[in-house]
Amino acid sequence: MYLEIRNLKKYYGEGESRTEVLKGISCSIGKGQICVLLGPSGSGKSTLLNMIGGIEKIDEGEIIVDGKPLANLEKRELSRYRRNELGFVFQFYNLVPNLTVKENIEVCEYLSKSPLPIDELIKTLGLWEHKDKFPNQLSGGQQQRCAIGRALVKNPGILLCDEPTGALDYKTSKEILELIETVNKKFNTTIIIVTHNDAIKNMAHKVMKLHDGMIKKEYINESLVSAGDLEW
């Protein structure tokens, strides 16, 4: 398996106020799979995503990516891991406001030794006309496309998406999901999507439902639906 998680635990706070957010999660995701994490607020799905992303410290258990464990990596090694292996897409895009579309994508191109050709990527994202605009001159969907471009330009092994359609309307959300699907197929990128939107599970190879820090349900999707055909 490309990504393996073994008995992962996470605590917040200390003493009496210590809360166990993840209570021993174990799972695995194969290379090139789309995995959707579903669950209500506070179920631990974003925490799990952040731990896979090397942003949150692992308190107990193991995360192994492409055979390499993350648990004991130093700050600098974690930076290298994020730089080489990961791409992030956030709900609110988080583009650098004083950089243009192209420059925002260049932020991550700079980090990669073998980045994707940036102009081609911008065209693929449908942003060529907007490449010299600042984020506040774009619509929400265009901003999210730019954020996906920024994550993809490094050609990462894993794309972590935290509520990628949470701030978008129905039509734009579908366009973004189609884009994610295209990326998965074109680059064989492993994609983990955290979402509240139950319909998205239908385009995922694997679905995990979290509840109160534990995996309540985990299954392989036998009847995949393409992103364009999703409805909610």
Added chain:
Amino acid sequence: MNPWCQPEIWSGSYMRNPLNKRLNRELKHNFGRYTAIALMLIVTIALVSGFLVVADGVRTAFEDNRTSCKVEDGLFSSYYPVSEAALEKAERLGLSVYENYYIDADVLKNATLRIYKERENINLVTVMEGRLPAEGKEVALERLFAETNGLEIGDDISIGNTKMKITGFISLPDYSSLFKKNTDIMMDTFYFGVAVVTNETFASFSENGLIYNYSYYFDKRDLSDKEKRDLSEELSKTLVLNGVQLTNFCTAEKNQSISFVEEDMGSDIPMIKVFFYIILGIMAFVFAIVINSTIEEEAAVIGTLLASGYTKGELIFHYISLPVWITFISGAAGNLIGYTVMPDIFKGLYYGSYSLPPMKVAFNAEAFLLTTVLPIAVMVVINLFALNSRLSISPLRFLRRDLKKHSGKRAGRLPDISFISRFRLRIIFQNKGSYITLFFGMLFASFILMFGLCMTPMITHYMDEIKASAVSENQYILKLPVELENKEDSEKFTLYPLETYYRLAGKDIEVSVYGISENSSYFKGLDFAADEGGVYFSDGLAKKTGAEIGEVVSFTDPYSQEKYELKVVGTYDYAAGLAVFMENTRLNNLLDLGNDYFNGYFSNKGLNIDEKYLAAAINSKDLVKAGDQMLSSFGQMAPIFTIAAILIYMALMYILTKIVIDRNAVNISFMKVFGYEDKEIRKLYLNATTITVIASLILTLPLVYAGIKESFVIVLMKISGYLDIYIPLYLYLIIVAAGILSYFVINFFHIRRVNKIEMSLALKDKE
């Protein structure tokens, strides 16, 4: 009444306003920023308030002393006693003349002590410490000369061959500045002092060195400046007409020993006020940038409060409170320091340079208005303006953090350079307000630093110039033409003082007019045969007055008031003073002195001239003395200027460059999430500031030079000489190095701050 209006929020519920609880937290959150602002205000206010309090106290004491001690309206001297008849005629003009004879005695090493007898009617003595001499072999010394030479009351001082006991320290109203000669470029507290002895002791001194000096005092005390000048001119003419051979005639207004303090203070006070206005102007921009940054940081909070029903006025009141409190507390603290600590420092500067009567520190309303009321007013106005305009947009836009105006246009294209360079350029554009303010702040700090540091090399350079352009090792000025038996390498000259109008300062300045032998071996390159009746100006005189070759310049005889028109045919490299050179026969004819007249000798080897014929002997030692004094006077200002400059550098750099980090903190956090390492983030965000700071420091240099050049026009107005603006290269390097060092100290804190920004900040920032 409209039920939606809630006047109690303004009238009675300030203390209950829950927003006030945020003030303490905001102070803690931005403690560094507010500390730097407060520090800069406190130091500036303390300096300015302290200076104005002292300057005002000194001026009051000085003016009171001039009246109570009956300072003269002018003086004149002659080589011989003036006849009773001439004095009587002079007094009929409406003035009183008092004998004020003195002798110049050599004391200590190379010092001159000007000794007067007891003064009863004019220029009365103020005893600062001890008592006046009561018997023979006792002397009271002017305080400053005694202090600079380490003399104490009770010590003995050798005058001629006599040891005399120092009984007290005094100040004399006609020597508030210790100028040995009125044409001296600088006062001299090391090598020149004034003293008083009893009439009996004075009578025992040899008549050889006696200067027959007289003080005059107008009978009418309400004369205008013009009437005073006219009466003085009339006195001078009357004396000349009655056969008095004047060697000196000087009104109090033109006498540097009397007027220099006033002139110095007259320019010091506006200078410190200009300093304060510039700092206040810079701080106004800083306030505006800080408040803008606060609004950006607080956009979501402001949006929520506006959406919840808080009015714009309430929010303005909330956001203005902390800056106004900080300015108020800084004003109070600055004034406290200004009235308690600073007076001793500034008194030291005044009393270390001038011989002044004692002063009292008193409340100064102007200083209070300027240093406390004005900054608060500026703070309120700038904040009101900035808040009022920024808070005009809708709550929704605050909630969306959409504070910028949309232009719809594409972003400016950047040149095809590396991503890192373009990123830095974007950071620079994003923070252009901060960087521009920082540029002007650094320009001002660099100027202050340069002003403080350039005096020493400039004076040293001036001394070197004087040495290099010296005509001869010795100049002897005679009381009357005396032929020498052993002429050695001597060469005769005629020296006569004339005055010319100095337009910039709006006053006449004294110029030494030299009549030189046609084939002078001391003056090379002066072609009197081809000068067509014109004159050569010394370089300094030409530069100071702006006279150009071919121009006709007017001169006035200060004694007879005769006018002369002299055409400038060239300049001569002579740095020792303001001088005009012409062929001696022509000068003698011009002044009606007779063809063969002369009153001086140039000599390199030195001449043996009987003291009774000698009015003055000038040699290279005098040059060293003048240099020492100038270096001492200006040198004490250098540390103050340096500290002020470094403080401005550091405070502004801290406040303005921290804003760059604060407004990009979330983006920096995201960069860490993407995999950027601390070093790379510093490259993007901090190096943009580093490059801007270094570039700004270098760009300020030509402006600093231009500023120094203009300032020295004002500084040079006060002194009766001319200093070339000379700033050695190493000073520019020091300025840049001081700025860079200050920045690296601040950058050290910024690096720590950037490293401390956590990735969780990005994850918490969910709009």
